[in-house]
Amino acid sequence: MTAPSIQKEFCNYFAAEVLKKIFDELSDDVFSILVDESRDVSKKEQTAMVLRYVDKFGFVKERFVGLVHVMETTALSLKKVIDELFAHYNLSLSRIRGQGYDGASNMSDEFNGLKALILKENSSAYFVHCFAHQLQLIVVALANKHHDIFKFLNEVSSLVNVVGASCKRVDLIRESQRERLGLNPEVETGSGQNQELSLARAGDMCWSSHEKTMTRLLSLYPSVIDVLEYIKNSGEIDAHKSQANGFQLYMRTFTFVFYLHLMKHILGVTNTLCEALQRKDQDILNAVKLVKTTKEELQTYRLEGFDSLLINVTSFCDKYDIEMVNMEAAYVDLKNRRKKTDITNRHHYVVNNFNTVLDMQIQELGNRFNEVTTNLLTYVSSLSPCLNFEAFDKLNLLKLAEMYPCDFNFDEKDKLIYELGTYIANVKEDTRFDNLNGVSELAKKMVETRKHIDFPLVYRLIKISLVLPVATASVERSFSSMKHLKTELRNRMGDGLLNDACIFLH
Structure with a gap:
């Protein structure tokens, strides 16, 4: 029973039972596919596939069905993998109603990408760019376009690397944090309160990482200053001492505190959207509304939020003895001190920074999510039950049926006209459909x-509207499972066993 061959058989049987349950739920219904690729610990390129469908109880399900080792990540090779997987599990390409990928060119290219190859065989397999990836790319786009934000994020990234470079420095942060909490009589203790924290590294494609970095930096600000002071005084290498001194001086500037609070708020707003998009049962119509709400919230903050931001920044500067900037004084450009700017510090921080950064953020949200204005989602919005089916539009729903010729034949389209009229009258009178x-x-x-x-x-x-994919979060979670299963100590695990183990684990 403990022999490797027997263990592999057990794992294979369990995986087969899990897949049987999934395909029984799916039956012969429509679904969407979510595909992505990532390297495992032994440098093999693995392609993961997730199916999104609606079960017989009306619940949206996203289920992992396979992990395949590929030699190439071209669109043709990925299409071949999907064809072989579909043939193995008796799935039909004609039942696909949506495709969800990240923004990689081999996936989403208009002419030669994987989405184009599938659309050639099934015109109803509409592509949706992963909302969560688009949202995360906004942070990168903003950093690249605004010079001061770009510099700020680079400094924060370097700061986190320096402070967290060794176990000793991390321990110093924790010890400093513990001492400060112990000296504060207002601190409450108990389960789940005032836990040990450490600085989190931010990654361009690691969802929510930037927001966590800003939050931790605000919470651990005095502890980070203490660690930099320790490096400056006790470091063995002069370059490290100089670097720590530079970070310490930068962290004690009004500009650093201003950008820290500004980016924390912006990333906090967008992080709420990011977490909502990663829900497995999130429907695409609600996701579009969440994007719109986020844009409106940022727009409101742009119009009304500067004074509250300045109050928070001023309070922080007073608490940690940081020199404030006189907002009514003339602004001095540090790059060219002799040249008069003819503007005040308030104008600089409001117009050149606060308004500009938020305008860029709002614009990027509009640009990245411009595809959500397509006819498909306009028609889907007519299904919304909100406000007692206020958005219901029979004409739009008939056009939606026209976009799926394989699902509605001529007779069914004719019947749908009358069914829609009866349906809307029925559900509006039924109190069970209120407040959906x-x-x-x-x-x-x-x-x-x-x-x-x-x-x-x-x-x-x-x-059909529910199977349209929103985010590839389920695929990303499968890669996390893969990395837990295939580690440095188990780097010779075969592809078959890895696939079975990932299916069983999900």
Whole structure:
């Protein structure tokens, strides 16, 4: 029973049972695919695939179904992998109604990408660029376009690397934090309160990492200053001493504190959206509304938020004895001190920094999510049950059915006209459909009230809209599982066993 060959058989049987359950849930219904690739610990390129579908109870499911080692990551090779996987599990390419990938050119290229190859065989397999990836790319785009933000994020990245370069320095942060909490009589103790913290490194494609870095830096500010003081006084290498002194001087400037608070707020707002997009049952219509709400919140903050930001920055500077800037004094450009700028410090921080950064953020949100204005999502929005089905539009839903010729034949399209009229009158009078939030809740309520039997064509439209992918978070989670299974100590694990173990683990 403990022999490796027997253990592999067990794992294979378990994986087969898991897949059987998934395909029983899926049956012969429509679904979307989410695909991504990543290298494992032995430098093999692994492609993971997740299916998104609606089960018989109206719940949206995202299920991992396979991990395949590929020699190349070209669109043709990935298409071949999908074809072989579909053939192995008796899945039909014609049942695909959506494709979800990140922004890599081999996936989303308009002419030669994986999405284009699948669209040639199935015109109803509409592509949706992962919302979470687009949102994370906004941080990178903002940093590249605004010189001062670019410099600030680079300094923060270097600072985190220096302070967290050794176990001793991390321990010094924790010890300093512990001492400060012990000297504060207002600190509450107990389970889950005032836990040990450390600085988090930010990554361009690591969701939520930038926001966590800013939050930790604010919380650990005095402890980080203490560690830099220690490096400056006790370091063995002059370059390290000089670097620590430079960071310490920069952290004690008003500019650093201003950008730290500004970016914390912006990233906090966008991080709320990021977490919402990663929900497995998130529907694409609700995701579009969340993006719109985030843009509106940033716009409100741009118009009304500077004074509150300045109050927080001033309070922070007073607390840690940082020299404040006189907002009414003339602004001096540090790069050219002799040249008069003819503007005040307030104008510089409000117009050149606060407004500009937020305008760029709002603009990038609009640019990155411009595809959500397509006809497909306009038609899907007519299914929304919010505000007693206020957005319902029979004409738009008929156009939505036209976009899926494989799902609605000529007779069904004719029948759908009358079914939509009966459906909207019925659900508006039914109090059980009051206060629904999103199409996903509508699908569950339709099954719960058995109206999916009375209005099968309308329910078919609802299912099609729900299988449209929102984010590739489920694929990213499968890669996390892969890295836990195939480690440095198990780097010779075969591809078959790795695939079975990942399926079983999910």
